[in-house]
Amino acid sequence: MAMANLARRKAINLFNNTVSSDAARYSFALSSTFTRGFASGSDENDVVVIGGGPGGYVAAIKAAQLGLKTTCIEKRGALGGTCLNVGCIPSKALLHSSHMYHEAKTSFAKHGVKFDNVEIDLPAMMGQKDKAISNLTKGIEGLFKKNKVTYVKGSGKFLSPSEISVDTIDGGNTVVKGKNIIIATGSDVKGLPGITIDEKRIVSSTGALALTEIPKKLIVIGAGYIGLEMGSVWGRLGSEVTVVEFAPDIVPSMDGEIRKQFQRILEKQKMKFMLKTKVVAVDTSTDIVKLTVEPSSGGEQTVLEADVVLVSAGRIPFTSGLGLETIGIETDKIGRIPVDKRFTTNVKGVFAIGDVIPGPMLAHKAEEDGVACVEFIAGKEGHVDYDKVPGVCYTHPEVASVGKTEEQVKESGVAYRVGKFPMLANSRAKSIDDADGLVKIIAEKETDKVLGVHIMCSNAGELIHEAALALSYDASSEDIARTCHAHPTLSEAVKEAAMATYDKAIHI
Numbered sequence: 001m002a003m004a005n006l007a008r009r010k011a012i013n014l015f016n017n018t019v020s021s022d023a024a025r026y027s028f029a030l031s032s033t034f035t036r037g038f039a040s041g042s043d044e045n046d047v048v049v050i051g052g053g054p055g056g057y058v059a060a061i062k063a064a065q066l067g068l069k070t071t072c073i074e075k076r077g078a079l080g081g082t083c084l085n086v087g088c089i090p091s092k093a094l095l096h097s098s099h100m101y102h103e104a105k106t107s108f109a110k111h112g113v114k115f116d117n118v119e120i121d122l123p124a125m126m127g128q129k130d131k132a133i134s135n136l137t138k139g140i141e142g143l144f145k146k147n148k149v150t151y152v153k154g155s156g157k158f159l160s161p162s163e164i165s166v167d168t169i170d171g172g173n174t175v176v177k178g179k180n181i182i183i184a185t186g187s188d189v190k191g192l193p194g195i196t197i198d199e200k201r202i203v204s205s206t207g208a209l210a211l212t213e214i215p216k217k218l219i220v221i222g223a224g225y226i227g228l229e230m231g232s233v234w235g236r237l238g239s240e241v242t243v244v245e246f247a248p249d250i251v252p253s254m255d256g257e258i259r260k261q262f263q264r265i266l267e268k269q270k271m272k273f274m275l276k277t278k279v280v281a282v283d284t285s286t287d288i289v290k291l292t293v294e295p296s297s298g299g300e301q302t303v304l305e306a307d308v309v310l311v312s313a314g315r316i317p318f319t320s321g322l323g324l325e326t327i328g329i330e331t332d333k334i335g336r337i338p339v340d341k342r343f344t345t346n347v348k349g350v351f352a353i354g355d356v357i358p359g360p361m362l363a364h365k366a367e368e369d370g371v372a373c374v375e376f377i378a379g380k381e382g383h384v385d386y387d388k389v390p391g392v393c394y395t396h397p398e399v400a401s402v403g404k405t406e407e408q409v410k411e412s413g414v415a416y417r418v419g420k421f422p423m424l425a426n427s428r429a430k431s432i433d434d435a436d437g438l439v440k441i442i443a444e445k446e447t448d449k450v451l452g453v454h455i456m457c458s459n460a461g462e463l464i465h466e467a468a469l470a471l472s473y474d475a476s477s478e479d480i481a482r483t484c485h486a487h488p489t490l491s492e493a494v495k496e497a498a499m500a501t502y503d504k505a506i507h508i
């Protein structure tokens with residue numbers, strides 16, 4: 001069986017290589033004609049990137065590495081975008097710090113580590129987070145210098161498809177020209193009607209990452225990634241957290257079985273959920289914020305009280321002030337810029353990547369877009385497989401997935417098998433007394449090809465990449481199961497779940 005899989009994979013690779021080298025030749029011919037055709041006269045840069053987030057700064061570095069003269073325009077005065085400044089990095093810093101505090105308070109004693117007292121020093125915790133951000137933003141500036149990317153600090157606006165007017169952060173103005181312009185302006189918080197975010201008592205994720213006091217009561221609107229991660233941070237530090245979610249489930253995009261267990265674990269951590277519930281009014285006229293909620297389908301209203309309310313009901317593409325209308329760039333109903341497979345907008349020579357285009361709003365997806373986009377511009381073949389972008393919720397336990405959920409596979413009509421392995425039966429998880437969660441693998445019944453992998457355990461965000469690689473190479477569950485995994489590791493749960501998919505697990 002394993003040999004058969006290897007042979008099948010070799011045949012697939014042979015086919016893919018033939019296809020992609022043909023595609024590369026085709027793309028080179030197309031791209032060089034297109035680039036030459038568009039380069040009229042006084043263009044200074046080969047590539048200008050507007051936005052220095054994970055999509056933009058990675059695109060700029062890759063473009064420079066490919067020998068293209070490149071400028072990146074960023075208005076916030078620091079590189080790294082939402083992710084580094086007010087997103088992925090600060091939230092992970094606070095998730096780690098708050099987890100350490102919570103562990104020290106609730107788990108260290110049973111491991112025989114005792115303290116007289118454990119205290120939170122919130123300014124120090126925030127200081128550690130801020131230090132991580134500034135080190136990393138400076139690091140990207142260093143990478144720009146190393147790769148000879150020109151960095152313009154200011155807000156860019158289209159004058160024409162090859163000219164950007166930049167109001168610089170020091171009060172000046174300059175015009176940057178480019179043969180190819182990449183829009184990488186990211187996303188912004190989606191507000192809710194009738195709720196004004198003041199970033200003090202009614203906060204977005206940005207305010208929730210910088211609170212100066214631990215709220216006694218925190219209400220989170222939206223049980224998505226931001227709500228559950230930031231709810232976890234403040235819950236661990238002592239806030240009473242209630243999550244109000246419009247949908248019938250938390251994280252609606254997650255595999256149903258995993259999502260249900262995840263909710264039970266979060267409830268054990270004292271997070272409260274009000275599902276199928278919507279917020280209808282907010283009153284901030286007194287010291288306590290009053291939130292009126294009712295069932296999503298209408299019905300009896302309840303008034304909730306909180307010190308702080310976090311609005312985390314999604315994000316929207318950000319293109320404000322960019323002058324898209326000046327050059328006729330189209331956007332869809334929710335403000336995203338539609339692009340083709342080469343990231344080209346409806347205007348020749350103008351491309352878009354990252355959160356501002358359709359697809360998952362994730363930093364690593366934006367980076368993949370950026371690399372593929374400039375590869376196309378340079379006449380190479382870029383590629384992003386959106387069906388194989390991993391997603392991770394960095395709570396404790398972490399929940400990570402790649403590929404399809406069981407619901408999606410069922411809906412596609414493909415016959416499938418499921419293999420599961422609980423972390424309770426994994427020796428490493430038991431040895432460290434951190435055994436909440438499971439690994440679930442879904443594979444096509446006929447071929448055993450892995451279609452989706454869902455992992456809930458500590459470090460699931462690291463474990464998921466074995467599964468991402470498996471999906472990328474069209475591996476079968478047997479391929480994973482017959483790969484030797486070191487003992488004792490949490491990764492052995494992936495191997496056991498794979499064994500359970502095509503045959504039987506050993507340790508359960």
Ligand SMILES: Cc1cc2nc3c(=O)[nH]c(=O)nc-3n(C[C@H](O)[C@H](O)[C@H](O)COP(=O)(O)OP(=O)(O)OC[C@H]3O[C@@H](n4cnc5c(N)ncnc54)[C@H](O)[C@@H]3O)c2cc1C
Pocket residue numbers: 050051052053054055056073074075076080081082083084086087088089091154155156157184185186187205206226318321322353354355356361362363364365366394
């Ligand atoms: C709290 C939070 C936590 C998150 N955690 C994760 C996580 O753990 N993992 C993950 O994968 N994703 C996470 N995300 C999502 C991630 O941050 C985004 O998907 C990612 O930043 C998108 O990258 P981008 O380059 O498309 O846009 P952005 O990072 O938004 O960058 C766009 C940049 O463009 C600049 N800009 C906008 N307009 C102009 C203009 N006219 N001129 C010049 N500059 C301009 C902006 O200032 C910004 O810096 C998180 C988001 C939030 C809010």
Ligand SMILES: NC(=O)c1ccc[n+]([C@@H]2O[C@H](COP(=O)([O-])OP(=O)(O)OC[C@H]3O[C@@H](n4cnc5c(N)ncnc54)[C@H](O)[C@@H]3O)[C@@H](O)[C@H]2O)c1
Pocket residue numbers: 192221222223224225226227229244245246247250251252277278279312313314315360361362391392393394
């Ligand atoms: N770990 C990560 O990768 C990570 C972390 C944070 C953010 N992000 C990204 O940032 C983006 C924004 O995150 P998010 O959590 O704000 O969005 P989200 O889309 O993940 O979740 C929003 C939630 O709010 C609910 N909702 C929408 N309107 C509502 C309303 N009126 N009342 C109550 N609930 C409502 C939705 O049903 C959904 O469950 C996401 O696309 C996510 O991919 C990723």
